[in-house]
Amino acid sequence: MLKTAVVKVSLKEGPGRMVEMVAALRSFGTQEVHLVHVRSSAGRAFPERKRLQLERVREKAEALGLAAEVHILEGHAPTRILQAAWQLDADYIAIAWVHKAVLRQALLGSIDGDIVRMSDSPVFIFKHRFLGRTESLDSVLYATDFQATDSRVMPYLKNKEFQARAMYMLHVGERAPDPATEKTRREEVLANLTRLANECAHAYESVETLEAVGPVGRTIIKTAKVTGVDLVIVGKVDTPDMFKKLIGSVADQLPHRASCSVFIIPGYGPGRGAESEAGREAA
Amino acid sequence: MKRLLQQNTVFIVSLVIVLALAAVGVAAPKELDAWTAWLHGAIIDRFGWCYLVAAFFFLLFSLAFAFSPYGQIKLGQDHEKPRFSLFGWFSMLFAAGMGIGLIFWGVAEPMSHYLNPPPYLAGESGEAAKFAMRYAFFHWGFQPWAIYIVMSLSIAYFSFRRGMPPLISSCFYPLLGQRIYGPAGLCIDILAVFATVFGIVTSLGLGAIQINAGLGSVFQFSAGFGTTLAIIAVVTVLFMISSMTGLDKGIQILSKTNVMLAVLLLAFMLVVGPTTMVFNIFTSTLADYLSSLFSMSLSTNPFRGYEWTQSWTLFYWAWWISWSPFVGLFVASISRGRTIREFVLGAMLAPTLLTFLWFSVFGGAAFHLELHQGASIASAVAEDVSTGLFKVYASYPLSNVLTLVTVLLLVVFFVTSADSATFVLAMMTSGGLETMSALKKLTWGGTVSATAAVLLFSGGLEALQRMAIAAALPFTAIMLLMCYSLLKGVRYEHRHEKRAKKPSLLE
Numbered sequence: 005m006l007k008t009a010v011v012k013v014s015l016k017e018g019p020g021r022m023v024e025m026v027a028a029l030r031s032f033g034t035q036e037v038h039l040v041h042v043r044s045s046a047g048r049a050f051p052e053r054k055r056l057q058l059e060r061v062r063e064k065a066e067a068l069g070l071a072a073e074v075h076i077l078e079g080h081a082p083t084r085i086l087q088a089a090w091q092l093d094a095d096y097i098a099i100a101w102v103h104k105a106v107l108r109q110a111l112l113g114s115i116d117g118d119i120v121r122m123s124d125s126p127v128f129i130f131k132h133r134f135l136g137r138t139e140s141l142d143s144v145l146y147a148t149d150f151q152a153t154d155s156r157v158m159p160y161l162k163n164k165e166f167q168a169r170a171m172y173m174l175h176v177g178e179r180a181p182d183p184a185t186e187k188t189r190r191e192e193v194l195a196n197l198t199r200l201a202n203e204c205a206h207a208y209e210s211v212e213t214l215e216a217v218g219p220v221g222r223t224i225i226k227t228a229k230v231t232g233v234d235l236v237i238v239g240k241v242d243t244p245d246m247f248k249k250l251i252g253s254v255a256d257q258l259p260h261r262a263s264c265s266v267f268i269i270p271g272y273g274p275g276r277g278a279e280s281e282a283g284r285e286a287a
Numbered sequence: 288m289k290r291l292l293q294q295n296t297v298f299i300v301s302l303v304i305v306l307a308l309a310a311v312g313v314a315a316p317k318e319l320d321a322w323t324a325w326l327h328g329a330i331i332d333r334f335g336w337c338y339l340v341a342a343f344f345f346l347l348f349s350l351a352f353a354f355s356p357y358g359q360i361k362l363g364q365d366h367e368k369p370r371f372s373l374f375g376w377f378s379m380l381f382a383a384g385m386g387i388g389l390i391f392w393g394v395a396e397p398m399s400h401y402l403n404p405p406p407y408l409a410g411e412s413g414e415a416a417k418f419a420m421r422y423a424f425f426h427w428g429f430q431p432w433a434i435y436i437v438m439s440l441s442i443a444y445f446s447f448r449r450g451m452p453p454l455i456s457s458c459f460y461p462l463l464g465q466r467i468y469g470p471a472g473l474c475i476d477i478l479a480v481f482a483t484v485f486g487i488v489t490s491l492g493l494g495a496i497q498i499n500a501g502l503g504s505v506f507q508f509s510a511g512f513g514t515t516l517a518i519i520a521v522v523t524v525l526f527m528i529s530s531m532t533g534l535d536k537g538i539q540i541l542s543k544t545n546v547m548l549a550v551l552l553l554a555f556m557l558v559v560g561p562t563t564m565v566f567n568i569f570t571s572t573l574a575d576y577l578s579s580l581f582s583m584s585l586s587t588n589p590f591r592g593y594e595w596t597q598s599w600t601l602f603y604w605a606w607w608i609s610w611s612p613f614v615g616l617f618v619a620s621i622s623r624g625r626t627i628r629e630f631v632l633g634a635m636l637a638p639t640l641l642t643f644l645w646f647s648v649f650g651g652a653a654f655h656l657e658l659h660q661g662a663s664i665a666s667a668v669a670e671d672v673s674t675g676l677f678k679v680y681a682s683y684p685l686s687n688v689l690t691l692v693t694v695l696l697l698v699v700f701f702v703t704s705a706d707s708a709t710f711v712l713a714m715m716t717s718g719g720l721e722t723m724s725a726l727k728k729l730t731w732g733g734t735v736s737a738t739a740a741v742l743l744f745s746g747g748l749e750a751l752q753r754m755a756i757a758a759a760l761p762f763t764a765i766m767l768l769m770c771y772s773l774l775k776g777v778r779y780e781h782r783h784e785k786r787a788k789k790p791s792l793l794e
Contacts, residue, residue, distance in 0.1 A: 178461070178775060178779060179460070179461050179462075179464055179775075179779075180461075180779055180783075181444075181445065181448075181449045181460060181461050181775070181776030181777075181779055181780060182445065182449035182450055182451050182460060183451075183460070183465075184450065185449070186460075186464070189783075217464065
């Protein structure tokens with residue numbers, strides 16, 4: 005399902021981290037990567053040094069057993085990356101997250117953040133861990149709200165190509181206004197979590213359900229830290245809520261704040277992840 | 288025994304602390320006075336602006352709630368009807384929320400502002416008179432009711448709609464969950480008991496002084512501590528009797544009687560007094576108030592007049608906030624079965640309109656005497672605030688009857704306030720049970736009256752008032768969190784439960 009990836013290469017990531025990320029993509033069953041570098045200074049010749057750097061990454065990706073190709077594009081980076089993903093019929097976009105200081109981000113913005121916000125395709129945000137493994141997945145956490153995104157995300161999680169040992173199913177909700185309603189709410193949450201856990205139990209050694217109350221983004225990050233997962237998976241819905249547009253949705257905020265990698269799967273829109281796969285299979 | 292102790296933790300802890308503080312007020316009134324003066328000064332000085340911002344926020348929050356889709360939610364189950372008629376409800380709202388204070392300040396406040404406005408205005412000028420009426424409206428207008436509304440709306444929603452005990456701690460369930468039954472919830476409830484006891488003791492003390500002054504002016508005796516004590520004793524007996532008869536009879540009947548008496552007094556003063564001037568004052572001050580509501584709501588006058596704002600506006604806001612647990616709980620308990628919109632608009636508009644009329648009539652009468660007949664009402668108020676109203680009556684026909692009617696009004700407002708405070712205190716210290724024990728009502732009634740009497744004697748009453756105002760600071764934070772908690776609760780209901788009730792197209 006996640007066979008083809010468009011990998012954003014800004015050349016600021018460092019070659020080691022880039023190779024580490026490409027290696028991590030194998031955990032999703034990825035076989036083909038398109039290394040896309042977007043340059044904003046049009047007209048001038050592309051520096052040979054950078055071309056060599058890109059070639060080196062490609063060679064290392066091929067050494068890891070992936071089919072790799074380099075694309076050098078010009079223009080507005082997020083738009084060009086998204087266009088490339090569409091044109092190359094990629095199943096998802098991969099980004100090696102480069103942390104930016106708050107002030108710098110506020111003044112200059114974040115290309116990675118813009119890709120996450122604008123993309124209708126799944127986006128994988130790779131975060132390097134100084135301690136512990138990063139190249140292969142041991143445990144993943146799926147944060148569900150039992151809404152529309154489940155139907156999009158679950159096909160990925162049920163897929164055996166998605167290689168992880170353990171899966172945590174987390175629901176972060178808001179507490180009901182009184183104890184009796186809260187009891188009913190929790191029973192419903194547990195029933196839903198168990199249903200989702202059963203649906204993907206065959207693909208993992210262990211599936212554990214977790215339930216929490218509190219601010220969604222912060223609780224997901226806290227739970228990811230406590231459980232020590234390698235990857236957090238969340239769905240994303242474009243909301244008409246003005247407040248959320250101002251502060252950003254949970255999916256928009258997670259890459260900035262999570263210490264592990266994040267996979268964001270859009271709930272609807274012209275994303276072609278699961279749907280294109282289903283289409284290909286049907287063909 | 289252990290279970291009994293657990294059930295009565297709020298009762299025992301708050302009673303012990305209240306009695307201990309009252310004992311300090313008797314044993315060392317000067318020290319208590321100095322300490323509370325420092326605390327009060329420090330709070331108003333540093334956090335005064337918080338009260339302004341919070342009160343304005345409560346006003347916007349209440350209005351937004353009323354006009355939002357949440358306004359249709361009923362404070363009770365969907366089938367429930369309001370327990371009290373509109374007149375009974377308005378009467379009790381007015382009696383509990385303003386009553387006694389309005390009689391005390393109806394003449395005194397406009398006159399005080401007229402004589403001593405902020406330094407950027409000349410005292411005893413036309414501008415000062417305009418300012419005086421506008422600020423009297425402001426201090427007794429929408430903001431105080433918005434403060435009460437936030438508190439009572441939260442209590443009513445979580446108690447009658449969500450089936451939790453009518454306690455302030457219950458309003459925090461969406462934020463704290465089961466922790467409302469732990470130390471956090473207990474602290475909130477104990478703080479509410481403090482604020483209520485201190486507020487009601489101060490109010491009763493000041494009310495007794497004014498009744499004494501009124502009776503003294505009719506029967507020509509010099510008001511002393513002995514007569515004040517006798518007044519407190521008589522009123523205590525009266526409110527204890529009223530308290531034992533419950534909400535449906537005692538408080539409701541007394542409140543209705545009182546509002547009718549107040550309206551009669553108002554009508555008499557309007558007809559006999561300078562009617563045209565009163566209506567001119569009412570309309571122009573109303574326009575003035577509404578057009579400058581925004582600037583008054585957020586202005587602390589930091590360059591000139593900050594001391595004036597501190598001693599009036601900030602004092603009032605803190606005072607209303609410290610009263611809010613008591614009035615909020617009481618108003619919630621009489622508002623069951625009304626929708627949020629009906630509740631907010633009713634509680635904000637009806638008592639405010641009566642208050643504005645009251646200030647226009649009594650303030651207008653005082654201004655008429657001061658400006659056109661040479662009576663020195665303002666200087667009399669400056670000498671003794673409690674006698675201002677009786678000085679106005681002295682220039683009217685049937686002045687003794689008017690004074691006696693006012694004293695009767697004061698007594699009945701006094702009784703209804705003390706009665707509802709006893710009801711609320713007993714409820715707060717009984718885990719929110721509506722059928723609380725008579726012993727608890729008697730204990731709180733006796734404690735409140737005895738503390739008022741003892742502190743009047745020792746001179747510690749003002750210190751206690753400052754304590755009540757000091758309690759307003761943590762309560763402001765509590766109320767802001769309460770708004771968030773209420774919003775969370777109502778939003779949850781609107782999102783989840785209303786959606787669940789909608790018939791599915793697939794069915």
